[in-house]
Amino acid sequence: MTEIHPTAIVEDGAVIGENVRIGPYSIVGPDVKLADGVTLEAHVAVAGHTSIGAGSHIFPFASIGHKPQDLKFAGEVTELIIGANNQIREHVTMNPGTEGGGGVTRVGDNCLFMVGAHVGHDCQVGNHAILANNATLAGHVELADFVILGGLSAVRQWSRIGTGAIVGGMTGVEFDVIPYGSVIGDRARLAGLNLIGLKRKNLPREQIHALRAAYRALFENEEGTLRSRAEALAAEQSDQPLVKTVTDFILEKDDRRFCTPRSED
Known part of the structure; x- marks a missing residue:
């Protein structure tokens, strides 16, 4: 009642x-x-x-x-x-x-x-x-789904945070955060992938390995722009669902800036 x-x-x-x-x-x-x-x-x-x-x-x-x-x-x-x-x-x-x-x-x-x-x-x-x-x-x-924001964090207007991402405590997010990304810092910088969250979801190991390789290709390779690298990955890894989630997020809009391990549009 x-x-x-x-x-x-x-x-x-x-x-x-x-x-x-x-x-x-x-x-x-x-x-x-x-x-x-x-x-x-x-x-x-x-x-x-x-x-x-x-x-x-x-x-x-x-x-x-x-x-x-x-x-x-x-x-x-x-x-x-x-x-x-x-x-x-x-x-x-x-x-x-x-x-x-x-x-x-x-x-x-x-x-x-x-x-x-x-x-x-x-x-x-x-x-x-x-x-x-x-x-x-x-x-x-x-x-997006399954996002975690740490205590005292703040996300700026119009920002996007992709599925499965985690934002550290006291972090200020100024730009988009890729799916499964992990960001920290007074102004958010990408610090890797949310591997703990991925493992908790019991995703296949080969999908996680493919995502880690894609992360290196996107953010440890300085050739071209982030968008051009995402386009190449989208063509090469279309059969990998986690990778596709990340590349789709990056390519969805062409006027976005992203949190990266270093300063990059």
Whole structure:
């Protein structure tokens, strides 16, 4: 059965699923949708056109769906869509989209947002992402599946972080991070591959070996540009799925800069 504490405020128009629990002093706005099994602990504030997927659990003092931190925002109707089975810890903030960014901030399923993490307007976060304490995403960031952000890290607006990548604590990410990459530093530099994450996924050894060879070809070879090296690898290694993920990410857009082991466009 759904349980709503007597001190909680659920405004008219909110859609509340089955087996939802809303704790003391929480506030749910009129355009909010809580799917089955959502839990809001005490002092959670959910506003705007926000949807929260089944089984998600939000902890005290989280601020979810309030107006974006963008001076261009003029009150237009935009959305925050949060998937299922997410853990959103204390003091996390998530903002809806803006008209200039597509109008939707989206979070996938099975993510963990630790204390003080921030998801800015128009971000697109995949599944199984982990943002450690006080990790922050500026506006328009794309975070693929299985990405890990260390504590106190920050990702600049419009950056992309590829699937399976890991960002070290206190790292500032200014450029795109390749899939399965590992970046560290006050301004992020590529420090290799997230080999631990790859092994935990029990991927075939030959695929990991092929990816390591591709990494060397991309970042330890100074001939040509990064893009030209990626094009060559894409032609030579089209049968290697991990390599293809990386080359597709590099070649997807021709106006991007990437975190590398050294300074390189």
